[in-house]
Amino acid sequence: MSIKHNWTRQEILKIYNKPMMELLYQAATVHRENHDPNVVQVSTLLSIKTGGCPEDCGYCPQAARYHTNIKGNDLMSVTQVKAQALQAKSSGSSRVCMGASWRNVKDGSEFESVLEMVRTINKLDMEVCCTLGMLTENQAQRLAEAGLYAYNHNLDTSEEYYKEVISTRGYEDRIKTIKNVRKTNITVCSGGIIGMGEKLEDRAGMLVSLSTFNPHPESVPINALVPVEGTPLEEQQLVEIWEMIRMVATTRIIMPKAQVRLSAGRTQMSPEGQAMCFFAGANSIFAGNKLLTTPNPNINDDMRLFDKLGLTPSKPFINIMKKPVTVEAVDSKFNSLGEKPKWTRPKHTIERNENTREKAKQTKLK
Numbered sequence: 600m601s602i603k604h605n606w607t608r609q610e611i612l613k614i615y616n617k618p619m620m621e622l623l624y625q626a627a628t629v630h631r632e633n634h635d636p637n638v639v640q641v642s643t644l645l646s647i648k649t650g651g652c653p654e655d656c657g658y659c660p661q662a663a664r665y666h667t668n669i670k671g672n673d674l675m676s677v678t679q680v681k682a683q684a685l686q687a688k689s690s691g692s693s694r695v696c697m698g699a700s701w702r703n704v705k706d707g708s709e710f711e712s713v714l715e716m717v718r719t720i721n722k723l724d725m726e727v728c729c730t731l732g733m734l735t736e737n738q739a740q741r742l743a744e745a746g747l748y749a750y751n752h753n754l755d756t757s758e759e760y761y762k763e764v765i766s767t768r769g770y771e772d773r774i775k776t777i778k779n780v781r782k783t784n785i786t787v788c789s790g791g792i793i794g795m796g797e798k799l800e801d802r803a804g805m806l807v808s809l810s811t812f813n814p815h816p817e818s819v820p821i822n823a824l825v826p827v828e829g830t831p832l833e834e835q836q837l838v839e840i841w842e843m844i845r846m847v848a849t850t851r852i853i854m855p856k857a858q859v860r861l862s863a864g865r866t867q868m869s870p871e872g873q874a875m876c877f878f879a880g881a882n883s884i885f886a887g888n889k890l891l892t893t894p895n896p897n898i899n900d901d902m903r904l905f906d907k908l909g910l911t912p913s914k915p916f917i918n919i920m921k922k923p924v925t926v927e928a929v930d931s932k933f934n935s936l937g938e939k940p941k942w943t944r945p946k947h948t949i950e951r952n953e954n955t956r957e958k959a960k961q962t963k964l965k
């Protein structure tokens with residue numbers, strides 16, 4: 600089947616709502632036509648800057664305005680990052696994804712350190728991914744020169760439901776950031792979260808936004824909400840495994856070449872449930888005891904599951920893109936522009952977020 604970039608919500612919902620056995624058969628067929636079904640890519644997350652974020656994302660334990668039990672820290676050093684990357688490599692991981700609790704990247708010494716982290720990990724022959732918030736074209740070019748393999752920036756949900764979860768940043772800016780990444784050789788990693796109280800139409804809406812990008816994102820993380828105490832979404836019901844399977848299968852069918860990543864929420868899933876997600880077309884996971892701030896299955900349990908299912912972790916750089924060449928800082932063609940981009944702040948009121956913020960203020964006063 601040729602790659603399609605004009606999927607509609609109706610078409611996507613029709614796939615999502617198929618009888619389960621039909622859906623699984625179609626997704627597994629598309630998966631085999633486009634990938635080795637016995638190979639799963641393994642990424643390790645590393646929170647290089649944790650907590651204290653100014654944004655109001657209703658799902659996120661790192662938003663400073665809510666009261667969660669996150670121990671924040673300053674930006675990690677390049678040496679610390681190198682040590683963690685080596686550890687990830689020895690446990691079978693082919694990619695390190697560095698996350699920062701930032702609204703957007705700011706030019707300056709911290710960004711220079713991140714560029715050095717990218718150079719360092721690329722030289723270890725691992726794929727390097729970053730998720731640092733909104734990004735200008737110049738910043739994307741500088742990351743590409745340093746040897747970045749992928750940039751993660753999630754749409755999270757549909758444009759309509761996004762407004763009910765986040766008020767401090769706009770959907771358009773997220774799309775703009777992805778387009779800025781596309782102007783470089785960096786691959787795009789973009790997906791979202793299910794289980795935030797959205798309708799099936801919103802899940803389909805998010806998949807419309809992702810699948811109308813041409814080319815499609817090279818990787819699509821599907822997260823199940825991890826409801827964290829103190830966040831506005833703390834009381835959300837856990838996503839049923841069937842919903843995760845349907846979402847993974849639908850993503851696989853409409854974006855056949857993408858790496859579909861079974862992301863947050865795996866501690867809530869049984870080994871059998873995860874196996875069904877792999878059958879439905881998931882071919883990547885986040886491994887390691889921690890995601891950014893919340894628990895993740897133990898790597899030994901993951902490797903035992905791989906053994907039982909006959910799955911092997913993939914080697915780095917076997918997908919679309921070859922290993923990027925790192926340009927050293929002194930040879931860089933792109934200077935820091937000291938930009939101060941005006942990313943939007945919609946600032947509408949989300950009652951759930953406001954109430955949680957108020958509750959947090961009271962708790963902090965006590």
Ligand code: SAM
Nearest residue numbers: 658659699700701730731732753822824825863
């Ligand atoms: N600050 C940057 C940003 O927002 O783009 C990067 C880090 S942010 C934590 C990366 C992604 O993690 C979010 O876009 C969201 O999809 C996911 N995420 C955050 N908290 C989550 C949670 N509680 N459950 C599931 N996914 C979550």
Ligand code: DTB
Nearest residue numbers: 698730820862863890891892893
């Ligand atoms: C993605 O889609 N999921 C990861 C990664 N990209 C950065 C993050 C999940 C975070 C889950 C909540 C936490 O651990 O803080």
Ligand code: SF4
Nearest residue numbers: 652654656659662700
């Ligand atoms: Fe900040 Fe990113 Fe969390 Fe939003 S998702 S609060 S931007 S760390």
